[in-house]
Amino acid sequence: MRVLAAMSGGVDSAVAAARAVAAGHEVTGVHLALSRNPQTYRTGARGCCTIEDARDARRAADVIGIPFYVWDMAEQFHAEVVDDFVAEYAAGRTPNPCLRCNEKIKFAAVLDRAVALGFDAVVTGHHARLGPDGLLRRSVDLAKDQSYVLAVLNRAQLDRAMFPLGDATKAQVRVEAAQRGLAVADKPDSHDICFIADGDTRRFLADRLGSAPGDVVDATTGAVVGNHDGAYAYTVGQRRGLALGVPAPDGRPRYVLSITPTSNTVTVGPAEALDVTTVAGKRPVWIGGELPAGPIEVLLQVRAHGSVVPAVVEVTDDGMRAELHQPVRGVAAGQAMVVYRPDPAGDVVLGSATITT
Known part of the structure; x- marks a missing residue:
């Protein structure tokens, strides 16, 4: 088959591309440029989509021996992932941007373009299994399993997806990368949200949604126990950073129970209320x-x-x-x-x- 390997610059996508080649497929590597302004990319290994990642992806493609291209998907990414992320928080919800990126970018915009160019499938380094029966299963490495963030894909998208790493642990992937001479073998995993350069989600949202002072209310007593500068900065289950001015009557910690954008209110209460x-x-x-x-x-x-x-x-x-x-x-x-x-x-x-x- 003629397949497109999405190469993020990490060890997983590099080994996935190499395995696709070893399986006899005609593989082309592509790195997605997702930032409107490359200067806003973070540097280092805290997240994905860094300047270093693009370079690492190109070097990995050279070692594997496959053609390599960079696709500018910045506008689609901003509209489908970044704008959605901000809008969801503004509405009092807690989005998962990686899940949305899989749904709207990697297996929609990228897949659509790949099919239009004559590719049969898209290969990624996700830790999940997709067998001949078409069923999506957890990875053998449960600690790295990513089936949760792939569960939004529909049948047509899965039919054109390949996840070569589902039968390997992360440790095995790193060993294989070293054996293949890939410089990313020891590269740390990404953890943070790629489009938030300093990892400060609250400040990122405040810059876009502005100041919106409101009350923090205790669900048990109905009393105002604190103030906030934007309900969008909170999520259900949050305990830290609440800055409550009135302690709970029983002295126990309080957690965010709900966010109500219409009244700009954050409601807190005991853990069991969650x-x-x-x-x-x-x-x-x-x-x-x-x-x-x-x-x-x-x-x-x-x-x-x-x-x-x-x-x-x-x-x-x-x-x-x-x-x-x-x-x-x-x-x-x-x-x-x-x-x-x-x-x-x-x-x-x-x-x-x-x-x-």
Whole structure:
């Protein structure tokens, strides 16, 4: 097959491209330029999409022996990921920009262009498995599994995706990179949001949304216990940085329970008030076969790095609702609820939806 390898400049995408070549595919590497102003790229290894990353991707392509190009996707990225990120926080929700980038950029804009140019598939370095049966499964390296951020992809997108690293641990990927002579073998993983150069999300949002003072209210007493300069700077489950002027009556820590943009209010309360047993979502995507006719037993994950909980899920054309068998905390609107089916060969992604409540 003729495949396009998305090369971020990290070790995973480099080894994924090399494996695609070794599997006999005709591979072309591409690095995505995502910043309108390259000077705003951070330097160092704290995030992806740095100046160094572009250079590292080109060097890796040279070592692998494949053609390499840089595609300017800055406008699409800004509209679909950055603007969405800001708008979601302004609306009191907590977005996942990596998930949105996979959905709107890597497997929409990039895939569309790749298909138009005659490529059969897009290869990425995500840690997930996509077998001949078309099922998306967790990586064998559960600590690095990225199936959660891929669960927003639809069937057509998955049919043109390749994830060569799903059967390897991160340690094995690094060893293989060194054996292949790739200089990125020991390059640290990226962690931060790529378009926030200094890692300060609150300041990034304040620069775009401005000052919007409001009250922080205690859910138990109804009293104003603090003030904020913008409700967008908070997320459900947050404990640190609340700057509350009035201690809780019982002396216990308080957490953000909800954000209400219409009243510009942040509500705080005890940890147990974060417990939820029902989660609902919109924009459902179902990739695990036929849409179930009724409720089914599943495993549910509601955060990128959260654990799964058993639940009963019911899916319709316009929504998803889960009844959890045990409470979970810190469920934030805007994140994804991802449904898995337990499987000895690796939990299977059945579908996902964007959390509303």
